[in-house]
Amino acid sequence: MKTVRLGRTGLEVSRICFGCMSFGKLTEERPWVLGLDEARPLFQRAWNEGINFFDTANVYAQGTSEEITGALIKELAPRQEIVLATKVFGRMRPGPNGQGLSRGAIMAEIDNSLRRLGTDYVDLYQIHRFDPFTPVEETMEALNDVVRAGKARYIGASSMYAWQFAKLQNAAERHGWTKFVSMQDQLSLVYREEQREMLPLCRDQGIAVLPWSPLGGGKVTRPWGSETKRATTDRYNKSMYEKDDAKPIVDAVEAVAKARNVPMAQVAMAWVLAQPDVTSPIVGVSKMGHLEDAVASVDLVLTADEIAKLEAPYKPLVVTGF
Numbered sequence: 001m002k003t004v005r006l007g008r009t010g011l012e013v014s015r016i017c018f019g020c021m022s023f024g025k026l027t028e029e030r031p032w033v034l035g036l037d038e039a040r041p042l043f044q045r046a047w048n049e050g051i052n053f054f055d056t057a058n059v060y061a062q063g064t065s066e067e068i069t070g071a072l073i074k075e076l077a078p079r080q081e082i083v084l085a086t087k088v089f090g091r092m093r094p095g096p097n098g099q100g101l102s103r104g105a106i107m108a109e110i111d112n113s114l115r116r117l118g119t120d121y122v123d124l125y126q127i128h129r130f131d132p133f134t135p136v137e138e139t140m141e142a143l144n145d146v147v148r149a150g151k152a153r154y155i156g157a158s159s160m161y162a163w164q165f166a167k168l169q170n171a172a173e174r175h176g177w178t179k180f181v182s183m184q185d186q187l188s189l190v191y192r193e194e195q196r197e198m199l200p201l202c203r204d205q206g207i208a209v210l211p212w213s214p215l216g217g218g219k220v221t222r223p224w225g226s227e228t229k230r231a232t233t234d235r236y237n238k239s240m241y242e243k244d245d246a247k248p249i250v251d252a253v254e255a256v257a258k259a260r261n262v263p264m265a266q267v268a269m270a271w272v273l274a275q276p277d278v279t280s281p282i283v284g285v286s287k288m289g290h291l292e293d294a295v296a297s298v299d300l301v302l303t304a305d306e307i308a309k310l311e312a313p314y315k316p317l318v319v320t321g322f
Contacts, residue, residue, distance in 0.1 A: 001050025002298055004279055006083075007181045007208035009154060011123065013053040013083050015273065015298050017210060018046045018291075019282040020054060023068045024061020033061050034286055036068050042285050043072040049295045053083045055184075055210070055282050057128060058113050059090030070117035079119060086113050087158065089128035101131035106142040110151050125152035126184060129322065130160035136171040144177035156182035156210070159321045162197035169205070180207065184282065186321040187211035187275070189220050189253065189268055189310055190246045193319050199277045213321075214272040214281035216246070221265040221293075224250045248313035256306050265290070269297035271310055 002015040022032070023039040034042075046054075056069045066086060073082050088109045091099035099105065114120060125146060131139065143155045157165055157180045165183065172179040183202050185194045188211070202209050215221050224247045250264075257264040272281050283294040302310075 001295065003050075003052075005208075006124070006154070006279065008206040009181050009208075011083065011154065013280050014051045015280055016051055016294050017053040017055050017085075017280040017282045018043070018051050019212070019284045020056035020065050020069045021060045022284050022286040024064035027061060030061060032286065033065075036071060039068055040072055040075070042288065042291060043076060045288060045291055046285070047076040049291070051295075052081065053085070053280055055085040055124075056117075057087035057090070057126075058092055058109055058116075059087075059128070063092070063112070063116050066113055066116035070119060074118065083123045084117065084119065085124035085126060085156070086117065086122050087126040087128040088113070089131065101127055101134045101139040101142075103138050103142040106139070106146065110146050114151060121151055121153060123153045124156050124182060125154070126156035126158055126182070128158050130157075130164045130168075136168050137175070140168055140172045140177050141175070144172070144175075147178045154178075154181045156180050156184060156208075158184040158212070159186060161322065162201045165198065166201065182208040182210055182279070184210040184212055186213055187272060187278070187281075188214050188216040189249050189271055189314070190216035191317060191320070192314055193317055199275075203277050208279040209277045210279055211272055211281045214283065215265060215268050219246055220250055220253045220268040221263070223254055223264075245315050245317070249310070252310050252313055256302075256309060260300075262296070262300065263293050265293040266297045266300050267302070267306075267310070269294055270300040270302050271307065273297060274302055274307065
């Protein structure tokens with residue numbers, strides 16, 4: 001497995017990031033998640049393949065994703081060999097102050113995450129979304145204090161408008177606080193709106209790009225019309241990727257994959273990895289084949305003609321995922 005620096009930091013991460021949203025306690029919203037024993041062989045295989053970067057969030061499976069992630073990385077290697085990332089923002093309890101990026105929420109949730117993960121620090125602490133109700137100075141000062149307390153080594157952000165990200169970074173720079181080193185945003189062959197503003201901003205500022213849903217919720221991994229349990233039960237996938245405009249793109253992926261005699265998932269992931277701004281796509285894994293395709297895609301180099309065929313059918317979309 002190839003490694004790359006996380007933006008302008010000295011931290012080395014694997015070219016593929018192992019996404020942990022698929023693990024935890026079953027919920028009505030996510031009946032497709034896997035438990036501890038089902039997750040164990042996937043974590044072990046990822047580590048054996050050279051993946052050292054693991055990403056989760058406090059809201060995944062109501063905190064139980066962090067519990068499983070924390071338990072299983074302890075079985076893989078000494079803590080300092082693992083790059084561990086989690087997130088804060090989503091609702092973790094009912095009532096006032098149960099979500100968001102206030103100082104109170106950040107300070108409480110970093111401790112809750114560390115407890116569930118069973119570690120005294122995370123390598124990357126990310127805000128899951130932009131909080132329009134909290135002053136950016138309050139958020140950035142709290143995150144700076146988390147880093148200064150040794151509870152996080154670096155901070156990152158996730159899906160938001162480029163102007164919002166710039167506003168947060170500017171607040172940190174003006175006050176001499178810790179700045180974000182990464183942006184986790186949505187990017188795939190069926191969703192490329194981040195290429196307009198966010199990716200150029202990250203390129204200019206040396207920000208690592210960690211795409212989520214690089215396979216379009218699995219839409220580009222199978223012929224059009226095929227279904228999976230997650231595709232039919234996950235309300236986010238159904239609302240974000242069930243669009244007829246995606247059919248020509250899926251057909252193009254299928255054609256290139258057949259010509260190459262490789263799975264569609266490898267072609268779609270190879271396209272994401274070929275984007276010059278991309279550091280480490282976050283791959284959701286619930287089957288061993290998902291992991292095998294992701295690893296193989298790192299060495300699959302698409303030609304300029306293949307990339308052109310894959311990109312040609314795309315039509316601009318309404319921004320989603322914020």
